[in-house]
Amino acid sequence: MSKKNKKTIFGSFRHMSIARKITLMYGGIFSFSLFIISLFMTLNITAIQQHTIRRELTATISNIEAYLTQGGKLSNDALQDLLDNKYVEVSVFSEGEGGYYYSHFGGAGTFPSQPSDSNLQGLDEHFGEEDELTEERLRAFAKDGFKISIQKEGEGNCTEYILENSKRQQLMVISAVVSTDSGLYRVEAFKLFGFNSNFLKGFIVKLATIDFIGIFCAFLIGLYISRRMLQPVEAIRSAAERITIEDLSQRIETDGPDDEMKELTVTFNSMIDRLENSFQRQNQFISDASHELRTPISVIQGYANLINRWGKSDPDILQESIDSILSETEHMSALIRKLLFLAKGDQNRMLVQKKVVSLNEVAGEIVRELEVLEVHRQILFEGKDKAEVWADPDLLKQLLWIYAENALKYTKEGGVITIRVWKDKKNAFVSVGDDGVGITQEHLPRIFDRFYRVDPSRNKGISGTGLGLSIAKWIIDSHLGQIFVESKAGEGTTFINQFPLTGKPKKEAPKKDSQ
Known part of the structure; x- marks a missing residue:
């Protein structure tokens, strides 16, 4: 296959819908697995049958050996009683009796043909020399066209042969010498393989038919599975099409398994x-x-x-x-x-230039500026702990001024404004509090919303835009800090700001939307 054709195939696959990709992948993997299994079965069917026949023949010889060892009297009828498989036939030659016994299960004639009387002398002459099918002893099988195809040593004192004729029919023979008190016995068990070329062809045709049906079903199942799996995706796509700026109320049902x-x-x-x-x-x-x-x-x-x-x-x-x-x-x-x-x-376009800043110095600067302005309020500053933070000094000053301006607006003349700085093991704190009108609990959750002003009817004559605390919230978020508000109507408000101490660097968090 040329590179151009490969690019065309992979390009077509890449541009397919997800449902088709899943179907092709599922069906392709199943088909490939089925092909490998079928190929394995076809190539190993002979080995599987050989193993099965070998086990049957070995079991038959073991039964006869046990019978002879226990002193059983050998005869054709006794030999037939020992057979429990109608497809297994046995030939036994007794050295002491000089006789030949054979048997089969059922009324049909033996297969292959048994040795004739003229062959017995050949069998007897070569009996004790070696455990092999000699030319004389092979005549019984040669009459049916069988010749030795494979010969190998089996388990124990057994020798295994695979015989094959011109019709490619195969016969397995296992020969063993059994020694008892009454003499030596040669036991030969044989069985014709259960298939020939026609059987194999039929087996392959049936297997191919099953494979075709399985592959067809695999692609149908793959198509069904892909559609079922992609139903939530289709629901999301449909919902996304329905959603507009004028209608953001559309949602997708979340029923189903937790997948x-x-x-x-x-x-x-x-x-x-x-x-x-x-x-x-x-x-x-x-x-x-x-x-x-x-x-x-x-x-x-x-x-x-x-x-x-x-x-x-x-x-x-x-x-x-x-x-x-x-x-x-x-x-x-x-x-x-x-x-x-x-x-x-x-839009993350605000330039924040951080460095090590002393909260005490920034808070002290705010206190001095308030005193210079003669705000007619008592300004208290408590800063025994020296707290240093990683921050932008200009934004910190702007933050404290927002609280100070609110304190001036909502505190009567003669009131008290308190600025405190302290720290613990991990964080530094700066707070700005007053004893003004305070904030009711119902308004506290929304005081950082833009343009939100607490009960305008209670604050007539007090100017403001309602954006100061929104800016304060943004400054705190950009410094990885937190704001805590303590307030009670008629008793004043305190804004507590928490910052990480320097020496414990933290990863900058993305700036939050302060809306």
């Missing part, structure tokens, strides 16, 4: 769940961002119209409008910066 296909189905459903949640968060994010941007734009547009109507001649209205426009512009600018920060974080 690889069920795991694939569960994985596919889980992926669709994540996609649906992601699209929902994205839609909610777009809706919230549009709402947050619409408000300052509307305010700016309103004051611009006010200036256009009356502000040109009224300095007070002009100044009020300018101040409001600047305030809303600053708010919108801060909102856009935070949105860009989160967008870069989601």
Whole structure:
């Protein structure tokens, strides 16, 4: 077969459907196995039958030997009684009696022909010399056209012969000399092989027919198995076709055994769940961002119209409008910066430059800046333990400022803001707490969602975008840390941040979606 033809065959197989591949592989493997078994049986049928006949002849000689050893009187009738297989025939020559006995099972004549009286003298002359079928003793078999084909030593004192005639019929003869108190006996057991060339041809035809039926059934079973195995895959394909951005509710049934296909189905459903949640968060994010941007734009547009109507001649209205426009512009600018920060974080484009950083120094810097701003709150700092972490110092500072700004917003003048740094054997901690309005338990699970603000009716007059804690969550995730929140309504809130200590390097985890 040329290389081009091979490429064509393998290329065609490669482009087949999985069901056809499974069918061809299953049927091909079964067919090849069946062919090997059939070939083995055909090549070894002669050896198998020889082994069976050898066992039968040996057993017959053993029975006769036991009978003679026990003093049994030899006769044709006694010899016939000793035979339990109608296809085995026996010839026994007694040295002491100078007589020849033979027998067969049933009423049919013996096969092959037994020695005539004229042959007995030849048998007697060569009896004690060697245990072989001499030319004289072979005459009985030569009459039927048999000649020695194979001769070999058998077990014990037996000699085994395979005789074959012109019709390719074969005969197995086992000859043995039995010594007893009454003299020597030559025992010859023989049996015609149960098949000839016609039998072998018939056997091969039947075996080939069985093989053809088996191969046909193998391909049918392979086709059935492949379709049954690929039913979950077809269900996944159909579900994938039905799923669109407008409809992510489609799922695949997970009934059936706990096999690889069920795991694939569960994985596919889980992926669709994540996609649906992601699209929902994205839609909610777009809706919230549009709402947050619409408000300052509307305010700016309103004051611009006010200036256009009356502000040109009224300095007070002009100044009020300018101040409001600047305030809303600053708010919108801060909102856009935070949105860009989160967008870069989601796309893994945020540059994080980590190095060994002292949490004490970063926290102390935040405390000094709060004191300079004269926030009219009491600032407490506790940092007895020196804790160093592998982090980006700018992002750490931004993280603490997010908590500090929230503490300033929700803590009345004269309140207390506490920043603490400590560590244990594995982790470093920094916390920012206040004694402000606090957060109710029902809102705690969602405070890190984007644009989520706790009960706006309770926080009228407090500005914000609802993105600060989402950014804090992203910073913590990018540093392989965790956030713990302790809060109670009316008693304040504490944000505890946990970081791995330096000296215990950990593999960077992929940045999580902070939506």
